[in-house]
Amino acid sequence: MPVKTITLNNGVAMPEIGLGTWKADEEGILAKTIKKAVDLGYRHIDCAKIYGNQKEIGKALSELTVPRKDLFIVSKIWQNVHRPELVAGALDDILDELQLEYLDLLLIHWPYAQKPESDTMNPTVDDLDNVPIMDTWRAMEALLDSGKVRSIGVSNFNQAILEKMIPQCRVVPAVNQVEIHPYNQAPELVKFCQENNIVVTGYCPLGGTKISVMDDDFIKRVANAHACTPAQVALSWSLARGVVVIPKSTNELRLEQNLKTVTLTSDEMRMFSKIEKHERKVDPGRDLKELEWVFHEDTAACPLI
Template structure:
């Protein structure tokens, strides 16, 4: 099965490819051109970026070079924290469009739940109405942040992207998103490379003749989460999608659940802007 063909429907009727390529910490010095081109050649059609990553222009260049049609691509970006006040958010949206050289963005997220998050949401809703953005969502929002936004929003968030992996399954937050019709998207799915050091994942990798990264991705994919693995190495970009030819059993999933929980990235409740 080609995992790149699977799409998930948002609550607004639009669709997102379940597997995409992440671009955090990728730039011209760290292999973004080769990475994006290898991904698009391999069949990826979903690219995840953000203002904070500073690589919009390189992504625009790679998209042009790939010759992939715009209508076949799904591009996500995120508004960084110091642009969440309403007027700044409006300008940030236009800047994202300009830097990516696109007429519209498929999905824009609020990057972290700052105090100005509702102002930013208002700007995003207006961008949808103006045709600049197809869908809007959130990133790193916890249950309380979601409840507050759901009371305020005219347009419901379609997705929540947050740290989610076998060592941080976030079951309560996942269930809260699904209860509200919000798709779950995992960042840090490979536990920032630490998956190669975790006994349970290493054992399952041997069982299926895979690597621990592919076990993590299969785990998330099987649970219905959107995944956006990244690598600066073209071969790993291709290896990362080689998890469609096996399925983890319930026993495997239960074994993964025995992994000691830990958060690898910032805590959304303690994140310093």
């Protein structure tokens, strides 16, 4: 069965379940996983320059028999190419690694910049660069005219940043990819994005490896009631909120399982609010005072628009 799609604000259709690829980089496993996933019906693949595995993904993509137009390939530019003059080259580099002529969606991975020579995932203050987000965004907008990318969006952008950004955009981001799972539900951000025609993609939809969403007693009870797994409950909950999911698995059985979601009752959906923990897996630079505005939404005052 084909995965259902959601329509972006530019009319492009994006499959609502995609395959995550972060840390799926053991030699040989990833290529096998991509091929298996596509056989099972996955069409949306979530990549990023910083994951360091796009060459292997590109090789696997080049060997697929599915037409390119049926795939939905996403990638993200890292913080060290935020300077506007570096953005087009960063896209070319991604296309080169993935062996593609165009991407379906390119995201700004995080809303802050690092110096060109800094590709760390754990920046210190010396890694940071002073590049206004709108300068990077205007360079992203220009990429649409090149035909090398069908849609552009952002990732890890909170509401305060988007509120400042949207009135200045020629093209409003099509997607905001943020951490969303039952222990980090972000209801205000989801509502804000959806009201502004920005599709939310939830990353770490299963809580990743560190957050024990799948051991939650409530989720386990719901899974029992629907004769499915806790992972399927977590994914079904996101999809019922209109949030796209990109679970990562390199296991054949779990890849298949993650495509089969269930319909939760409205009572079950309501009860999820009781298990919220505001627990995040991913927050690089979490201890940097200079990046507080990225991670603490209530005090978010983006200095660089």
